[in-house]
Amino acid sequence: MNLFSIQGLTKRFDALVATNDVSLEIEREGILSIIGPNGAGKTTVFNLLTGLLKPDAGKILYKGEDITGKKPYQIIRHGIARSFQVVSLFEEMTVLDNMRVGIQRNLGLMNRMFLEASNKAATEKSLELLELVGIAPLADHGASHIPHGDRKVLDLAMSLVSEPDTLLLDEPMAGLSPVERLRITNLIRKLSETRKIILVEHDMDLVFGISDSILVLHHGAILARGTPREIAANESVQSAYLGKEAS
Amino acid sequence: MLELSLFLNGIVLGLIYAAVALGFSLVLGVSGVINFSHGITFTFGAYFFLTMFKTVGYIPAMILSPLCVALVGFIVERLIIRRVYGQDPLFGLLITLGFTIAMEELIRMIYGPATQNINAPSFANGVVIFGDLLYSQYRLFIAAVATLMIAFAWIFTEKTRFGAVVKAGMFDNEMVSALGHNLYRLRVVIMVVGSFMAGLSGILSAPIWGVKPGMGAAILMPSFVVVLIGGLGSIPGTLIGGLLVGVTLSMGTLVAPRFVDIMPYLLMGVVVYFRPRGLMGQHNIVE
Amino acid sequence: MNKILKDPLLWIFLIFSAYPFMPYIGSFISLGSELLLWFVFALGFNLCLGQTGLPSFGHGAFFGMGSYAAAISFLRLFNHDAFVMPILAGIVLGAAAAALLGWLIREKKGVYFAMLTVAFTQVCFGIAFRWDEVTGGEAGLSGVLRGAFFGLPMNNPIVFYYFCFLVFIVCAVIIRKISRSCFGLSLQSVRQNPLRSQYLGYNIGLYKFSVYTISGGFAGLAGALYCLLTQSAYADVLDWSKSGDVVMATLLGGGTVSFYGPILGSLIFVICKNLISSMWVHWALLYGLSFVIILSFFPTGLMGIVKKKRNLEPRLRGNAPAQEQTRREEP
Structure with missing residues (x-):
């Protein structure tokens, strides 16, 4: 098929x-x-x-x-996942939080309601993906403050979180x-x-x-x-x- | 006969609503600002008229006071509304609401809180007889002037080049500069025209409903409903919306006099549920 | 330990625990209770505005409904002898109304969202003002008494103040928990970039609906407390000017840039409103002009000014400049 x-x-x-x-x-x-x-x-x-x-x-x-x-x-x-012509990020969040938003989508509903956003599982998974695309060192920077090429990479990495x-x-x-x-x-x-x-x-x-x-x-x-x-x-x-x- | 005369009242009321709502709708369409101060321009029209008409005469005052209101509209746009372009809709709503509250209180300080009455002009204070229906000449006069205003606005947007820019601007703000016009100037013009129409409507309705500080707030809420029913920025839509709301409010007194105020909202709920952009609404910048 | 000491909420709790014993201001005990319920109201509202970016002008209606629910249930259902049930009724009705409205407008954006919430408020006002049999119409409902709660005499203003204080502590902790949870982060993502949120798998309509319902529940709770405080309910409390007040209080404090903004904002707003309105008949003139001035010159509110000062040196870490957060052009 x-x-x-x-x-x-x-x-x-x-x-x-x-x-x-x-x-x-x-x-x-x-x-x-x-x-x-x-x-x-x-x-x-x-x-x-x-x-x-x-x-x-x-x-x-x-x-x-x-x-x-x-x-x-x-x-x-x-x-199916996609990226956009114009980089589409959560501009006021850190790189790490940008990733977390996507990662925690995959958690169960109860976890999403009651778990702290900065929980360990989501953080580890985010860092792992950032490592894969090579921008892990930028994790704590604001998404709007990193160079354009890195923003593009982050955009790509965010598309990957839904596996x-x-x-x-x-x-x-x-x-x-x-x-x-x-x-x-x-x-x-x-x-x-x-x-x-x-x-x-x-x-x-x-x-x-x-x-x-x-x-x-x-x-x-x-x-x-x-x-x-x-x-x-x-x-x-x-x-x-x-x-x-x-x- | 009661039904017929209520129906006619509803039509007249609807024309006033449409004339007021038009300015509100165009400002919202072109600038994306929910302009609460639109109601106060209606009030200003009536109070300017009240101050002027004994000294300058009825007809001159009817022309002069809307011009003063248009000037107020210009100042409001320059000093207040332009600060909130492109921001969260609550900013525009609140800043104009604040201005309205302040101006309403200013009027109360100067003229007092009581309702003041203006008599219908001598050329139109009799009744017209159709068969066995007696109908107020003055209401027919209102209907005629309001229709003229709406017709002018309609011809203006449909037939002139500037009107085409206005319509393009509602679809996409960037089109305005692409067509060689200045978006800021366009927004000012729309605001001035809208204020003029609201001011004139205020004068027209003064002999019927009286002149009081809260009259603007009372007309603003129906305008909201008219715009949502008719579709944002559409002149024919605003006219239809206005007539529907006017007739509903007027005829509603026969069905449930106490809850007549909320009937237009229910009507709006139904319309917006089936047609989210209103009856004649098009895709526009605020979506 | 150090971390707990640096927590602003702890300091706010400490200050308000001593309110009744403060010189001068402590004698206005009902003002204190009003402040506390306003904090709950504004913090709950900010879940919508600051967290999710929903321009709601309908929270006055939820507040008013909470107020009426408390009064009606006290007078009609519980035979003039209940304390907790009217409050619960307020929460339930506030949340239910918000859920209804939120479900209907969950797919709407910006201006349309705001306009429909205004219209909803008007409908509620119309009903409350005219439906004499249930709401008392123009005259409103009065005669709500504060009974005993676990043997504590709530009709004593100081005891009632501490009850409000307790409610405030619980609510503030819950609301902060929500805004820092995964759910809260998702809400932020909906505000900052709804398109991207959808493409991460979020059903954003559902999220807007949920947060609107929760927020309506807090507004209803605040309304119910207000009913118990004033021992009455009038149509005035659900007029859209109430909606304007809560938005204004939130923006004044800087709710769009800080979690604590709404507390600071409503503290100043409520005190000033009470003070000026008791001093000058035409206080509405200043009240209205203050909207214009605050929104023109301090759109990010007081916390915005504080944060901007701190962000003056260019830094890579942490939050984006405060200015960017509310001065974004709509797409």
Whole structure:
């Protein structure tokens, strides 16, 4: 059974058709990148998959279960997590508390009501994850005071607390320096060993360097799909997207 | 016949509500501020008029005092409301509430707490006879002026370029500057126009309900309901909301006179339950 | 031991345990009781505003309902002889009303949330003001007596003061426990970034509903105590000006930046209101203008000023600058 099975997905905003009858099967492993010119409907697909938007038509199956029209908090519990184009943190909390918020979601209801926020179990689990992504030394700093690259990493780490088997990353490279890009690329590689990763990204070096397969969207519909090598050779992709990029 | 005349009263009342609520609604739509001081502009209109009309005459006072109220609106926007743009909605609500409480007390200090009466103008203090229904000329006069005000506001937003900017601003504040207009100036203009309309409505309603310090608070709450029923920032919606609330309040006296005050809220509850943005509400900045 | 000594709550408890014996102010014993119930009211309210960022203007209604519930249950149900039951009735009705409203508006945001709570308050006021048979209408209800509680004569103002003091201690400890628990941290996350909270798996509507209910319960409790203090209940207590008072008291103290803000704020607010209103007929002028001045110049309240001073040197650790906490542009 495939991971995602998407059938006839359609979303309109007034007259604009953002996603037009998209049908798609996504396999369980590897890194899938979604690319396309601005306004091709990449983020809309993300929002549909994660429940932020409700589709006007179509169906989304995740591991055979229908998740169409479910709310974000329900979809998370199926094992899907996402990050945002703009780093989305709890700005007034410390790095550690940012992690705790997510970790304690997994505790039982009674624990959540009566346990102190700074309990040992949540702290240990948070630090463990921060260690994994390499920002454990920053744990006690305010989230709004750490460098941008670290904020991006923290954002990623927060997506991991629900222990997702699918991670959707919306432009993980946006606004990063070359050094930071390398760091995030390595992190994504590491994370992809144990889970599915779906990316929306404009950085073609990353996309072609890291992806196992690439999906090209154009005007809300699928233009092409294949391995990086196939996509690079595809003529309609060249004219719709890569050609423009080069000029 | 009682039913018919109550119904007509309800319509007139509804037009006044709509004219007052319009300014409240536009300020909320463009600036995202719950402007409690909108009620006090209604009161100011009546008191300015009360002070002026014996010396300058009825019609001149009816034009001059709303202009003074518009000036008050301008000052309030510059000095008070602009401080809370973009902050938690409670800030705007409280700062304007505080101002309202203070101004109401100021009026009480100057004019005393008692209700003062103004007679209907001589050109409209008779009755009109339709078949066997006698109806007050003055109420018809109110209805006409209020309708004119609402119509002007509607034409203004629908047909002019500036109106288009106002509508775009409710959808997305950034669109205003994209269209080459200054958001701050837009907010001031909306506030001034809204205050003018509320002030004029205050004058219109003075001969019927009397002039008293608490009159603004009494009209503000129906405005709330009108806006929530009609949909934020929508002029046709505000008109429909106003008429519904006016008729409900007026006809409600036949059903349960004691609880007539809360009927509009129940109506609102029903509307908002089925249509969260109100009858004609669109997506807007406060969501 | 050192940690306990540094606890501000301990000092607040110590000061108020000595209130009746203080010179001058100690003779206004009912003012003391009023302060204590206001602390409970404002601390409970701040669970909504400061912790979760819910702009509620409906807490006056819950307070008033608590007050009426206590009066009605005392006069009608318990045959003029009960002390604890009316208080419980106040808590239950306050929480129930908050639960009802909270459930209806749990998905609403910002301005809509605030407006609907205002409308709810108006409905409650309308009912209380007109439903003569139950609420006594305009005249209100009077004749509520304070009976004995475990043999202690509650009609003695000092004994009643200490009862309020006990209630305050329990409530303050519970509320702080809530705000420091995992649940409290989740509430903070809902305030700071509701979208992210959802994507961490939180059903934020449910959290808003829960905290609103809890907070309404505290408001109802404060209202019931107020009823026992004044031995009456009037429609005035659930007017929206009451809602305005509690928001204002909370903001004045700096509830958005500090847990103790509401206590400081209502201390100053209630004393000033009582003082000025007894000295000048037109006190409402100053009262109204104070709203404008406080919100214009000290939007983060007194605790905000204190914290800003401390945060002047740039530091990496700890809280974000106080200013950022309330002066955030809505998205």
